Amino acid sequence: MSNEQLFLEYKKNPTIELRNKIVEDNYYIAETLAKKFVNRGVEYDDLLQVASFAIIKAAERFNVEAGNKFSTFATPTIIGEIKKYFRDKAYTIRIPRRYYEAYPAIKRVYEELLNKHGKVPTAKDIAKEIKYSEEEVIEILESSKNFNILSINEELDDDGFTRSDVLGTAEKGYIDVENSEIYQKALDSLNAMERKLIKLRYEENLSQKEVAENLGVSQMYVSRLERKIYQRLKLVLSEE
């Protein structure tokens, strides 16, 4: 049965079996597109998995009667999902992890080759020794400039003036004042009974049972009141 016939049949009879048959017959689309995005910090298997889900979605949505080929319809869907995956999972990683991890190996091979042959090796020489292409070796060496960490003890001039001398620090006192103001405002929103409960529970560290005895109420009441206070404080503090 041709692809078109399969889709027409699936339209009449949308069973999982037919959908799976369509996906199997067109799986090369997912494989081809996933391969185009390798070497970008995400493993091929992960890309293929994303592409596989996308081709299932595309198969379910494709309208064969619109006259387009399935590959024309599925390609943007699959690429969209792969791009979304990169954006969501890999966006914050500015340097792909495998590049970061590869740098020490490249550096080691570089030094070995330099010592062995007495001349600076090329990217091709290094690539031959490890599992990266020439292009990747060049890119890793380029990106390595971005993962060197500066030392705060590095002297910036001859007088022993270090980087730490010019770094600011957070003044704890400001935070304490700010927190105490917010805390006071939150407590002011409670009535006398509620304030007393907070004082006994969190300043004197009494158990709910002990607080209940102290206030002459049941433990159940203390528990419920505490939950109510907690919700109110959360609201007041979130407004801050």
Next chain:
Amino acid sequence: MDFEDNVITLNMPVKKEYSQILRLTTAGAFNQAGFDINTVGDAKVVVSEVFNCLLNTDIVQFDIAFSIAIGKVIMEFKTYDDDDVLRGANEFTRPLLEALVTKVEFNNKGKLILVVEAV
């Protein structure tokens, strides 16, 4: 940054071994325009795809020009004898290009113009 003074043109032989030069130049151009690492990666996929199409033909030489501005790069592929740049395209090529760049333009002289613009 103005396009006028920021155009890089390569005149390249259609040989597999030069795809690295094309990809690295593309990465440099997109990086210079301020694109994030994912868009730089997408741009490399795009130029590789076009280059693969050229490899499927008997075209021996082509020009590519990168016009660079902050947040925008225009890539213009042109062959000699006005051959269609995408003559060797497969079923994925056009939808792939359309999915990865902001705008795809063809002209009747075989020139392919790809525009990538920051959202």
